[in-house]
Amino acid sequence: MDVRLQVSMVFHLDKCIGCHTCSIACKNVWTDRKGAEYMWWNNVETKPGTGYPTKWEDQSKYNGGWEKKDNGKPELKMGNRASRLINIFHNPSLPKMDDYYEPFTYKYEDLFDSPEGADQPTARPISMVTGKFMDIEAGPNWDDDLGGSPVYAENDANFEGLSPEEQQELFDVERLVFFYLPRICNHCLNPACVAACPSGAIYKRGEDGIVLINQEVCRGWRMCVSACPYKKTYYNWSTGKSEKCILCFPRLETGQAPACFHSCVGRIRYLGGILYDADRLTDALNVDDDKLVDAHRDLILDPRDPVVREKAKENGIDERTLEACERSPVYRYVKEWKMALPLHSEFRTLPMLFYVPPLLPVMAKTENGVYETANDELFSPIEKARLPIKYLASLFSAGNTDQVSYALKKQYAVRLFKRLETVGDVSEEVVNYALAECGMDAEEAEAVYRLTSLPTMDERVVIPPMHREEAMAMLDDDMWEQKGSAGFGFREAPVRGA
Amino acid sequence: MMDNLLFIVLPYIAVTLFVVVSIYRYITDKFSYSSLSSQLLESDELFYGVVPWHIGIIGALTGHLIGFLFPKEVLWFNGVPVRLYILETTGLVFGLLALIGIVALMWRRIRMPRIRSVTSTVDTIVLVLLFAQVVLGVYTALFYRWGSSWYAASAVPYLRSLLFFQPDIEMVKPLPHIIKTHIINAFLIIAIFPFSRLVHMVSLPIEYLWRPYQVVIWNWNRKKIRGQYSLSKAKEDSNMNVIGR
Numbered sequence: 001m002d003v004r005l006q007v008s009m010v011f012h013l014d015k016c017i018g019c020h021t022c023s024i025a026c027k028n029v030w031t032d033r034k035g036a037e038y039m040w041w042n043n044v045e046t047k048p049g050t051g052y053p054t055k056w057e058d059q060s061k062y063n064g065g066w067e068k069k070d071n072g073k074p075e076l077k078m079g080n081r082a083s084r085l086i087n088i089f090h091n092p093s094l095p096k097m098d099d100y101y102e103p104f105t106y107k108y109e110d111l112f113d114s115p116e117g118a119d120q121p122t123a124r125p126i127s128m129v130t131g132k133f134m135d136i137e138a139g140p141n142w143d144d145d146l147g148g149s150p151v152y153a154e155n156d157a158n159f160e161g162l163s164p165e166e167q168q169e170l171f172d173v174e175r176l177v178f179f180y181l182p183r184i185c186n187h188c189l190n191p192a193c194v195a196a197c198p199s200g201a202i203y204k205r206g207e208d209g210i211v212l213i214n215q216e217v218c219r220g221w222r223m224c225v226s227a228c229p230y231k232k233t234y235y236n237w238s239t240g241k242s243e244k245c246i247l248c249f250p251r252l253e254t255g256q257a258p259a260c261f262h263s264c265v266g267r268i269r270y271l272g273g274i275l276y277d278a279d280r281l282t283d284a285l286n287v288d289d290d291k292l293v294d295a296h297r298d299l300i301l302d303p304r305d306p307v308v309r310e311k312a313k314e315n316g317i318d319e320r321t322l323e324a325c326e327r328s329p330v331y332r333y334v335k336e337w338k339m340a341l342p343l344h345s346e347f348r349t350l351p352m353l354f355y356v357p358p359l360l361p362v363m364a365k366t367e368n369g370v371y372e373t374a375n376d377e378l379f380s381p382i383e384k385a386r387l388p389i390k391y392l393a394s395l396f397s398a399g400n401t402d403q404v405s406y407a408l409k410k411q412y413a414v415r416l417f418k419r420l421e422t423v424g425d426v427s428e429e430v431v432n433y434a435l436a437e438c439g440m441d442a443e444e445a446e447a448v449y450r451l452t453s454l455p456t457m458d459e460r461v462v463i464p465p466m467h468r469e470e471a472m473a474m475l476d477d478d479m480w481e482q483k484g485s486a487g488f489g490f491r492e493a494p495v496r497g498a
Numbered sequence: 499m500m501d502n503l504l505f506i507v508l509p510y511i512a513v514t515l516f517v518v519v520s521i522y523r524y525i526t527d528k529f530s531y532s533s534l535s536s537q538l539l540e541s542d543e544l545f546y547g548v549v550p551w552h553i554g555i556i557g558a559l560t561g562h563l564i565g566f567l568f569p570k571e572v573l574w575f576n577g578v579p580v581r582l583y584i585l586e587t588t589g590l591v592f593g594l595l596a597l598i599g600i601v602a603l604m605w606r607r608i609r610m611p612r613i614r615s616v617t618s619t620v621d622t623i624v625l626v627l628l629f630a631q632v633v634l635g636v637y638t639a640l641f642y643r644w645g646s647s648w649y650a651a652s653a654v655p656y657l658r659s660l661l662f663f664q665p666d667i668e669m670v671k672p673l674p675h676i677i678k679t680h681i682i683n684a685f686l687i688i689a690i691f692p693f694s695r696l697v698h699m700v701s702l703p704i705e706y707l708w709r710p711y712q713v714v715i716w717n718w719n720r721k722k723i724r725g726q727y728s729l730s731k732a733k734e735d736s737n738m739n740v741i742g743r
Contacts, residue, residue, distance in 0.1 A: 081707050088703075089552045090537065090545045097538050097612075129539065130611040195711035198703035206716035216528035219701045220535050237539055237616065240532035497530030498620040498694050 001277050003301060003312040005321060005464060006189065006209035006352050007247065008274040008330045009261075010340045011182055012452065013358040014411060015268040018180035020044050020141065022260035022269075026184075029248070029259045035238025035496075037103035037128045040140060041245040042260045044182040047395070048156040048170060049143045051181075053099040056231040057157035057344065063093040064229030065192055065347030066285070074285045074348055076196055076227055084198055084223050093226040097237070101138035103128040129237070147178020158394040166388050177386040179358040181395075182268070184260060185232040185245035186343070186351030187211050189281060189299070193244070196227030201242075208273075208466060209352065210247045218242055229347035239496050257461040267455070272328025273321060273464035274352065275301040275312060285348050289398040292345040299350070300335045303328070324464035329451055330354065337448060339407045346398035357392050357404050359385075359411045382408040409438045410448065417445040504682050505656070506665045512689035519692035520700065533698040539612040547606055551599025557592030558635065562649070566657060569650040576647045585646050586639060593636040600629050624694045627687050634680040642674065653681065 026042040045051040059065055059077060066074040078084065078093060106123035114121035127134040143152035148171050159167050169175050187204075191211050194202045201217035202224055204210070213224070213233070220240040224233040233244040248258035256262065261269040276299045284295040301308045303325035312322060325331065333340035333356060340354035359382070382389065382405065389401045389408075397403035413434035420431045435445060451459065524531065537544050565572050576582040604625055607613050638645045652669040659666040670681065691697065 085703070085706065089548045090541075094537055094541060096541050127612075130615045132611055190712070194713055197713075198706040199701065200703070200705070200709060200713055203713040203715045206714045216531075218532070219698060219703070220532040221703070222535055222537060225538075235535070235538045237536070239529075240534035241529070495530070496616075496618075497527075497532055497534065497697075498618050 001301075001308075001311045002279045003275050003308060003315050003317065004209065004278045005207065005312075005317055005325070006274045006276055007187070007252065007464065008209075008272060008328075008334075009184075009187075009353040010270040010330050010333045010356065011353065012268040012270070012333075012340075012356040013179055013181065014356060015266045015452070016044070016180040016182060016358075017266045018044055018046070018145070019265050021263045021265050022182055023140070025259040025263035026245075030246070031243075034128075035236035036234070036243060038097065038100045039234040039236075039243065041232070041234075041243075042182065042184045044141070044180050046141075046144055046147055046152075046178050047181045048147055048153040048159070048178060048391070050152050050155050050157075051143075052140070053095050053231050054138075055099075055155060055157060056095075056229075059229060059347070061093075062095060062226060062229070062231065064227055064231070065344075065349060066190065068286060068288075068348065072282070072286050074190075076192055077229075078196065078223070078227055084196060088198065088221055088223075091222050091226055094222055094235075095225065095231065097129075098138070101140065101142065102134065102136075104134060104136055104139070107133075145178065148173070148176030153178070158391055161390050161394055161399060162388060166390070170386075170388075170391075175386055179387070181343075181355075182260075183230065183232070183343075184353065185211060185247070186230060186349065186353040187245075187247060188352060189276065189278075189350035190285060190348065192227040192229060192347070192349050193224035193233050196223040197221070198223060202233075205249075208249075208252070208464070210249050210252075211244070212246055212249070213242055213244055215239075215241050215243075229344065229349065230351070252463055253466045255463055255465075257457070257463070261461055267460060270329040270333065270451075270455075270460050272330040272462040273303075273325040274328060274330055274334070275303050275308060275317075275322075275325055277301055281350070284350065289346050290400040292348070293341055293397045293400060293403050296342055296345060296350055297335060297338070300331070302335070303331065318465065321464040324462050327459075327462045329455070329460060329462060332447070332451060337410065337444070338403075339410050339448070341396040341403055341407060343396060344398070355396055356411070357396050357407050358387075359408055359415075382412055406438060409434070410440060411452075413438055413440055414445050414448045414452070417442070418449055501667055501671060504678075505667045505670055506660075508682065508689075509660050509685050512685040516688050516691050520697060523692055523697070531697055531701055532695070534616070534695045536613050536616055539616065540606065540610055543602065543606045543610075547599050547602030549599070550595040551603060554592045554594070554596025554599055555632075558589065558596055561589050561592065561646075565646065565649050566654055569654040572650040573647060576644070576650075582644070582647070586643075589646060590636065590639040593632060593639050596632045597636050600625070600632055604629060620690070620694045624687075624690060624696060627683060627690065631680065631683050631687060634676055634683065637676055638680065642677070648673070648677065653677075 022042045023040055023044055027040065030041060031037070031039045040052065043052050051057065055061055056064075063078045065077050067077050069075050079087075104125045104127055107126050108123050110121050111123050124133050125136050126132060143149070146152045150171075153176075154167075154171070170177065187210055189209070191202070191204060194204060194211065197213075197218075198221045199217050199219045201214045201219070203212060203214065205212060218241045220235070220242070222235050222242065224242050224244075225231070225235050228244075233242050235242050248256075248260075251258055251262075257271065261271055280299055284292075284299050287295045303309070303312075303322055309322055313319070330340070334354050340356050342351045342354055345351070385408070389404055390399075392404045392408075393399050393401040396407075413431075416426055416431045416434045420426050420428060435441065440448075572585075576585060607617055607621075607625070642648065652673060656667060656670045670678065687696075
């Protein structure tokens, strides 16, 4: 047992209101720079929809992620090592800038400087790459709220498993449905970007599992961009280096929540430490698609287990870190309650960002052409959900509908349970049946309710101590040499090389 | 006098710049070492330029290196006309590939506003020098029948004399102007190398073929810092640790 710590995340999609505050917080802190304008380390997309970059889930187009092999050694979908070096001059699966969008601004000066005339002056869009006038064809969140739309929603890659009738239902005006999917780097346990980097510039931090790109080692070979199935590494066209979400590690190291977590209006984001067994990683990668979620969950260890604690301490994990892991909201959602699921686990990168699938909309459906807001049942059961379970399973459990059903049923049961308690217009039988169906007792239902609806900032974000002061001491024999000489970022502006 | 300047002074300046500036830049400004790929901005046309260019130039440079290392063997090989033709044709094919590639790349760079916006002055100088070099090389291969033997018999002894600090330019003096220009231009390219994006050549990631897929870096030694752990063992385990081979 090789116990390691991972700073892990849960996004509660049933609470996401799609306000994009997270995206803006991230943009303002990290990617408001030349060459990074088109990057959204954090983005929120509408599902069903094609997402950002367009159709990123379609690996027949982008060749991201891993493939299971018979010899027990998963290989990148892009091909073997040699193929990476052969394709180093021209990477055939690299997304183009137009798959994201060409960044633009407007020529605002014209509003002030135009000579007097019969017409109002306009601010025409100009490209932030060329500085020339351009016609905008796409932009950030271009498909925002376009669930049910022909161009965007219809081309969602997750519709593959659905029958044409099921698909068509999603586009009927009265039935159309969408939810939001906020995405950041998953800081995977088996990151494809790390494996694909010819320079060895990308690495996972041993202490907390954050995946980073060393900007001084990156040579711009661009393999990480195609290897990441979530398209969460980006190529900076100006500096010629790849960049990605750093989980705001300078903030984490000083005990602050990452910018996107801190600013989340719907309070959907949870962060906490997870202990996992690194010895069993390869086993978890060699199971069939429908068992992936269980295998992934099996890697996660109980921080209260004395054996785990013993092994963790042997690996240098501090007592204070273990205490933080005990309070981890991620552990509860993912392991204890089994409500949070990894996004597209069939990519086999073992993503460490988990999603509680959305239960909404709970009410309202059309019956005989009439839009019914009231049901015979208070909350319509998940079998009648507008979003087919199969669709959610394609996103969150590699097609295994049992996993998604369980997570939804649990949310459903908690709702009924609280309804009985606060309003009392449901029968106790119904509540008990709903609770029993997902093996939940009243105590757990109350705990789920509290962590879902009433968590404080300190309950949502439990940052394990990073002990950077000790890391500094390790850097050199003479720790005072480092004092005052190290900081974040560059000592000079990161300018493009000649 | 002019010959001394071009064939003795220039080469030494060029190689000195190459070595000193490359190392200095690597030490002080690693961030600037990049291939500066523009594939994200434009991918389709790039393919028809960048692939033939790299295959062509790697083939041609390898040919030059073999000639430099084994001049006698090359001369012996060329002793039979058929073999001479094979060598010359191979060189010409690589040269033409490089020529097609660089023309496509220049055309793309001139024509596309997105690519122009990531073109520096140094990029332009490098492109012009490389284009000239390839044209001169292909011209030699086409219109001088014994280019490879010439190289082995005249240019290589001259280059080796430079290497051993006993410059002897008698062998290059009688060469045609085209070939002389080719040599001078080569040193110009070597001189500009460390100031340009050409530095990506020295970071060819061959190590990737055998390194483990996953890279985990510990900022502190996880066992030394808190566990009961011997220092010698800690050193062994430090910094690089690897999962999921």
